[in-house]
Amino acid sequence: MTLLGEFCLWLALLLSAWAAVLGFSGRWQDRPDLTASVRGAVVATFGALAVAALSLWKGLASHDFNIEYVAAYTSRNLPDGYIISALWAGQKGSLLFWAVVLSLFGALAQLLTPRRYGALMPYVAAVTSAVVAFFVCTMVFAANPFERMAFTPADGRGLNPQLQNPGMMIHPPMLYLGYISITIPFAFAIAALLSRSLDTGWIHAIRKWTLVSWLFLSIGITLGMWWAYVELGWGGYWAWDPVENASLLPWLTMTAFLHSVMIQEKRGMLKRWNLGLIVGTFLLSIFGTFITRSGVIASVHSFTQSNVGYFFLAFLVVCGILSFTLLYTRWSSLKAEVQLESVVSREAAFLFNNLLFVGVAFSVLWGTLFPILSELVRGTKITVGPPFFNRVNVPIGLLLLALTGIGPLIAWRKASTANLKRQFTGPVAAGVLTAVGLLAAGVRGLYPVMALSLAGFVAGTIVQEFYRGVRARRRMHGESTPVAFGRLVARNRRRYGGYLVHAGVLIYFVAFSGMAFKREIEATLKPGDSATLTSPFGHTYTFTHVGVSQFEALNRVVSAATVQVAKDGKPQGLMTSEKRQHVDSFRRPTFEPSTEVGIRSNLQEDVYITYAGSVGGTEEAVYRLTINPLVWWVWFGGFVLAFGGLVTMWPGGGAVIPGARRTAVRPSLAEAGALTE
């Protein structure tokens, strides 16, 4: 099977190189025969890579440990589900996964894009194929997943225990899908620049693609937080680790882009900025891959160090130079069609939003690269950590949260005092009430109180929008409230889906501020001993150590420590945290020991226990006991955000007719939106 797989890799390399070269030159010379061949090659590339991926899966499933990749990431006693996810668990396999998905997206872009964008498509094919060719090239010359070894081990090393988690089966592919799909909007942007069709056409053509990649990135990042929370065992979900940052960077610029394209659609402004953002997002996605794979920056997620990093660095530099040169040559044809009329307008709110998003992205990039930069410039390595990122990004984040409420309600072009009064009286009152309520309840701390009050304000804007929309439909169409609500969302998907996304964001902010009130102790307990911890919500938890038990499971030896938990004196049952030593099928240890934490979650707070080991082999156990407030809301916020994203991109409904640009000031946005049928 490896022979077939390897053959398919080479075939895919030839096909994608063919499509890349002919896509550019065929379109350049206006030769329909060549561009037709390019379409075929794009689809065929996907076919070849799909066969390659299937043959690697075959190797994994049949435990062919002569293949180095199979021996490195699976073992005979690995549960079946992880055989599937082993395809993207390691460096080489994930490159193959990347290439096959990108070629699929490339083919889908060719097949699904409406005919009216036909002039762009050969260039789009050329760009996506060039990127596919790069990935296949990297595999063939530096990280071949089909490489065989001189001997065949009796069993493989197995999958890293921290990757043996159901969340880990979907977190990486989600994130990869997000990263990969960014290539399609990037390809359209380059195609628009090359063919000089610089109106809003390319933006309409990629609307779905940008939403798809934004959605996958959002889900991937949230799942990553969940994985860190349940598997890494330090009691939090975001540590500003370089790889976490690398996934956040393209998300930030993509989010900025999703907002700024609205200004280009409606007002014909920001053409250069939008192109710059999409090119930047693509480069950041490659940069993220480079960070993850090169080992230049120490991180939890690092793959083994290898020269694959140099391939990505070179690719990053080449793509950056080519794209920005191209953008520069088209600079003068990208003038804005109108000028900003007032700083009290939606355009201005969006512009500030964009600046802030890019500001966050820049500071995160700067902090992530600072160890390298300081060593280059001053000869000494200086690192910055979570205190830096929080210090810089919490204030910017709060401004962004405020704009989340302001942006959608303020009028286009120029907001009148009447407009401001009508839109903001209720929400501002909601924000003020939240602040007063929090202070009265004894909540202290500038940032948490600000975050929660702003969340109250934003929630006010969202509720007001839904309320007004529903009320308008009830009056106009005599519908009942649930029907009016359903139709309101269904007929204005883009707008109300957007509000749902904003609701998800504000839930995130509420959840994040909860972590400011985290409580934690470490305790060494003999059986029968207890430790107590008071939560920020005023509950007193008592943890009584029951004992430590040892047992063997499928692929591991487990030492499990159990505590009896009582909340305000009432027994809550047992909680267990485990130390695991994974073993292969000959009971030989593989990997270092890992910890499985115990988590009990409710709407207020999570009880999170970590067993850190026993004292001298006795049943006296060392624990870290943590109360994490509002964590459940992170996952719920992620769900709302993803659901809102799905609503905005659901086919039909709020689709924008290409070319039709609405520049008129809508007298009242709520009604106007509710009435468009």
Next chain:
Amino acid sequence: MKAGHKFLFGASIIVVSVVLLITQGVRETGVYFLTPSELADKTSADPSFYDVGLKMGAKVVPGSVRRDPGNRQIDFEVSDGVRTYPVTYRGLVPDTFTDANDIEVIVEGRLGRDGVFRATEVLAKCGSRYEAATEGKQA
């Protein structure tokens, strides 16, 4: 003032604040990342460098690890082959901090005048990954 100018004014306030936040943040939260010999050079060149927060990356000297799990304390020595420093840490070490012979660590803390490095955080690398240890992390 035209709207465009007003916007540029607002935008420059944002840009300047972000730059200020970043530079101040680096100045006030940035810590040196040194090898043991670099740390030795620093302290001999500038005696006030003791008790300064920093990170040190080095290898654990095999056989030097003394664990006192009951008190959640661990003592070990780190070295880059040139200089060796004793490290003491109170807290829980990550799973990657095993008794194997090739453990690389990043310790964050302060070097006392008695020559002992008091760590507030220990990251250990074994195989291909680092793992964060302990408390003091935010969400």
